[in-house]
Amino acid sequence: MSDVIPAPVSIHPARDEDFVISPSSVIAVSGGDAAQPAATWLAAMLRRGTGYAIPIVPATEARQSAIALSLDDAGASLGDEGYRLTVTDAEVRIQANAGAGLFHGAQTLRQLLPPEIEAESSEGTVQWVVPGGEIIDHPRYRWRGAMLDVARHFFGVADVKRYIDLLALYKCNVLHLHLTDDQGWRIAIASWPRLATVGGSTAVDGDPGGYYSAAEYRDIVDYAAARCINIVPEFDAPGHVNAALAAYPELSCAATPPALYTGIEVGFSTLCLDKPLTDRFLDEVIGELAALTPGDYIHIGGDEAKSTQPADYNAFVQKLTRIVFDHGKVPIGWAEISKAPLSAGVVAQYWDVNDAGRSAHAAAAQGIEVILSPANRCYIDQKYDATTQLGLTWAGPVSVRDAYDWEPGDYGVPEPQILGIEAGLWTETLRTMADIEYMTLPRLAGIAEIGWSQQSAHSWDTYRQRLATHAERWEAMSVNFHRATDVDWTQG
Ligand code: ACM
Numbered sequence: 001m002s003d004v005i006p007a008p009v010s011i012h013p014a015r016d017e018d019f020v021i022s023p024s025s026v027i028a029v030s031g032g033d034a035a036q037p038a039a040t041w042l043a044a045m046l047r048r049g050t051g052y053a054i055p056i057v058p059a060t061e062a063r064q065s066a067i068a069l070s071l072d073d074a075g076a077s078l079g080d081e082g083y084r085l086t087v088t089d090a091e092v093r094i095q096a097n098a099g100a101g102l103f104h105g106a107q108t109l110r111q112l113l114p115p116e117i118e119a120e121s122s123e124g125t126v127q128w129v130v131p132g133g134e135i136i137d138h139p140r141y142r143w144r145g146a147m148l149d150v151a152r153h154f155f156g157v158a159d160v161k162r163y164i165d166l167l168a169l170y171k172c173n174v175l176h177l178h179l180t181d182d183q184g185w186r187i188a189i190a191s192w193p194r195l196a197t198v199g200g201s202t203a204v205d206g207d208p209g210g211y212y213s214a215a216e217y218r219d220i221v222d223y224a225a226a227r228c229i230n231i232v233p234e235f236d237a238p239g240h241v242n243a244a245l246a247a248y249p250e251l252s253c254a255a256t257p258p259a260l261y262t263g264i265e266v267g268f269s270t271l272c273l274d275k276p277l278t279d280r281f282l283d284e285v286i287g288e289l290a291a292l293t294p295g296d297y298i299h300i301g302g303d304e305a306k307s308t309q310p311a312d313y314n315a316f317v318q319k320l321t322r323i324v325f326d327h328g329k330v331p332i333g334w335a336e337i338s339k340a341p342l343s344a345g346v347v348a349q350y351w352d353v354n355d356a357g358r359s360a361h362a363a364a365a366q367g368i369e370v371i372l373s374p375a376n377r378c379y380i381d382q383k384y385d386a387t388t389q390l391g392l393t394w395a396g397p398v399s400v401r402d403a404y405d406w407e408p409g410d411y412g413v414p415e416p417q418i419l420g421i422e423a424g425l426w427t428e429t430l431r432t433m434a435d436i437e438y439m440t441l442p443r444l445a446g447i448a449e450i451g452w453s454q455q456s457a458h459s460w461d462t463y464r465q466r467l468a469t470h471a472e473r474w475e476a477m478s479v480n481f482h483r484a485t486d487v488d489w490t491q492g
Helices: 033-050 099-112 157-169 214-225 242-247 276-292 310-326 335-339 358-365 400-404 433-440 443-452 460-468 471-476
Strands: 010-013 019-021 026-030 056-058 066-071 083-087 091-096 128-130 133-137 143-149 174-178 230-237 297-301 330-334 347-350 369-372 418-425
Touching: 026 033, 033 056, 033 066, 033 099, 066 099, 083 099, 091 099, 099 133, 099 157, 143 157, 143 443, 157 174, 157 214, 157 433, 157 443, 174 418, 214 230, 214 276, 230 276, 276 297, 276 310, 297 310, 310 330, 310 335, 330 335, 335 347, 335 358, 347 358, 358 369, 400 443, 400 460, 418 433, 418 443, 433 443, 443 460
Parallel strands: 026 056, 026 066, 066 091, 143 174, 143 418, 174 230, 230 297, 297 330, 330 347, 347 369, 369 418
Antiparallel strands: 010 133, 019 128, 083 091, 083 133
8 A cells, every 4th residue: 555656644554454356346336426537437447457347336236345436524634635545355435525536546546456457458367456454645735737738749639638647647636738839839719710720730840730629629628527637728928929920920020920930949939919919819819718628727828938028028917817817717827927916816837947936936925826846846858867868958857856856845935825736748859659658757756746745755765666666557558657767666
């Protein structure tokens, strides 16, 4: 039980209480519809791994070996995402106050099973033993996210779903999609169709472009929701907009229309901020993103606006955050936005460690909530070390230890204002899902543990041993992870 990542709040093993999943095991559900996503996900995972039928039945009808999912009053300390997992030789029981808690409990159960559960059926060769005992668990932070940059290189729906599956394994609950940048616009906007068809037509190095139709985006949103993950779309402005300007030169102040861009420099593009057309553009893009996105948040970027006048920048941030609120959503911006006076409820995301924490402090001083993504800890597009072929180096290297061995409280943001943490995966150098996986694991597991686990559980020495045990699971999942040298993988 002690190898679970993120580390649970408490673990009490019980000897001689192991449960064995058998061909007659059922998933017994009580507590109504909110239990269904966890039950459906767990049944699919167990059926695939074991080859057993594993029907889902109402708890009142379960007469045999049961994995019980029970939504009821499981105690206020568990919140909406916590769970209690009890394993005896007669049953496995997951109790929670809400569906997300059951789902996270199911992820813990998954990690307690032999790693072969991750592969196509190994029926007959593996005993599906769940070790006896009790785990009580709930997260430290509400926001445990990962950002995927689909703008520098485009990744299709199947890749994004596979990424969502990796996030679910480590109890992340947010996928932030960086949908727009200088090199590509990746979401169809009906009122401005050339954004996707022209702005989305290429990628870094002239690699193939692409974009999500509204139906594809909704498919991603639904797939994520079934895994208790919220999709946060990012429309990055007023800089990082070259793809939009190439599609609609009238949004630029430049005399010559900008060409499509396939390089990786930043900071050269800006919307023309004093045109009424730009206001209409902002309102219509945000309106469509808000209509497509059931979650509460829309990310407005705001980073590296080096070609926007400072006075214009502040007015722009205030205008765009207001537009997001007017469409019923909560605006998030990279922490540069905290240069502007911000309305209550805006969220800032700290990333730029080169500013020595100034933007995080400025956000905290305005009393708003902050997501921490310090680049030298959380940017998993940075090289692991000097030998890593993929990735950038400006904030790195970021070793497996760097990604794990840090404390969110060290950034000058009072604990109640820390909404959570987020890994960032920029894709200037990443072209394939295998590239994404190589940069993501093992580092995502450590960042997820920082977001979920109690500070008192923090220990690099025990973490690296627990992490080593996950390699077999990643192999069974056919994940192209990196056997980083700061972990002794033979201990797994
Ligand atoms: C960023 O890395 N420019 C947010």
